[in-house]
Amino acid sequence: MPPLEAPDDRLQQAMKLVLLATLPGLLALFWFYGWGLLINLILSASTALVVEAGITRLRRQPLRPTLSDGSALVSATLLAAALPPYCPWWLTVVAIASGLLFGKHLYGGVGKNPFNPAMLGFALAIVMFSQPMTQWPVHGMSLLDAVQQVFNPRQAPDAWVQATALDTLRINKSLTIDELFAANPAFGQFGGHGVEWVNLAFLVGGLFLLQRRVFGWHAPVGMLASLFLVSLLCWNGSGSDSHGSPVFHLLSGATMLGAFFIITEPVSGAKSALARLLFGVGVGLLTYLIRTWGGYPDGVAFAVLLMNLCVPALERFAVSRQARTTP
Template structure:
């Protein structure tokens, strides 16, 4: 009699790749809504354009690799990569900038390594860093948030559309009305007290900047929803946010001109919550054990603060994620859990000599 040999795991959970991607996309809706409310239609237009580019790029490479196109596109992972990159880009990024970033993320960041499950780096952050290094002017053109001076210039959908796709000479020059983000304003300040800085800048309202508080709270809500659905564990987000909180408390600098911003400012401004719950939780490029995820997240939180306070960029989520992606294999090596029946965890390959 022939026995059927089955290897572990023997139990199957309800979450398929497609289901997980749907939950992630659903969780981004509150953040997308807040970004659209405070920065206009550009974010939504960028998102649709990013998804079209991602699907086209993925289909092209799959055809070249002679892989079933519909099977791989249906899992939704390419769409998630496109959405995360779109949410990280300035709302009125020109169409060609988005084309370059998303194509690079899909072709180089994903398919070059063999597709989903084989990429050592977060594809969306690879595309973002490429654009930030190559086109720094376009990547820093953020409009004032809703209610601040200048924002109403591109309030309508048509103005936003023609600003991204300048057809027939229409559209508005975004660089003429763009302004620095709260993180950039605080980083560049060296003469005003924090109170004076907040009074002088219309975008610096509340304790994290006008609009940015609500955007981060929306991504926090989406992230907590994903933890509730057990899409990922709490370890990496808590590690990142705790490390960022500790660093911003230690090097706060008070309310004088040399301040790097309060702990609450760093937690609820920039891409903090988007990074903590949607970027660093990528199961492929992050650490695998719970202890490893805590270390992975903490490393990202430390690097984010170092870049924000003393680096050359206002935010450092993308750079920190890629740097810790490189460290993830080493973290996994030293944080492997103990296998049942063994006194110590196995580290690396066994020595047969």
């Protein structure tokens, strides 16, 4: 009989698999946006390790278990993938530091956080620094130019930055969907330009994690199904008042990143199968509502944080339902 793995060993193995599964999405991001993603990753990861080490020292705990469990690197990687490439260096540092401090260590560290640290850092960044958080590049730049743009931010040329497809659709009042896809460079074949392929790449990574049983199917299926259904019910074709097709919503923004890498986080998410399914459904519905009628173009981060608050109620509902159905 093989020896049982300690909880820390299981956590470390799960974090390694999650990091491995992000590679297709990260490579797609690098293909479309270039060196900015790599700089984001380095800044985010190094800041996360410094914050983890500093807090661990303040608590007078051993460094090695905290730094080696991989949870901080996973949060740093997911946040770096969500931030705009070539955003100022201080924005990345502030986002990951605040996410770990206020979303994790304020409540006692790994295993005790009620909120997803990466999404909390992202939400704080977009609320406090809305302008740089909306400057998404059309394409990449050379490594030297990328370093200069990140560490010595200058006004980016209008031809190089653009609003995302979700943001463009949200404020559109006159053009039809067909006209937007034909004339606006932010749109690709089915979703956002480039972002549609990034979403498909994160879908591949998410299916890998499902196959390895790192998490169950309930939360991802709940989120994607509810987002698809509500966007289908509210879709009115290609008119100027259209909110986008179901496929557009599935392949735009951080949909697949959220479905397979964010809402499946075991600590801040739900635990029981029914609660996980309802958690995913809630995230999908809120994502659509925020995208369509909210003040921010992509509602995944805010939807996740709002549903984090609902986890205790979802768990109580799941327990009471199981008690009623058990003979």
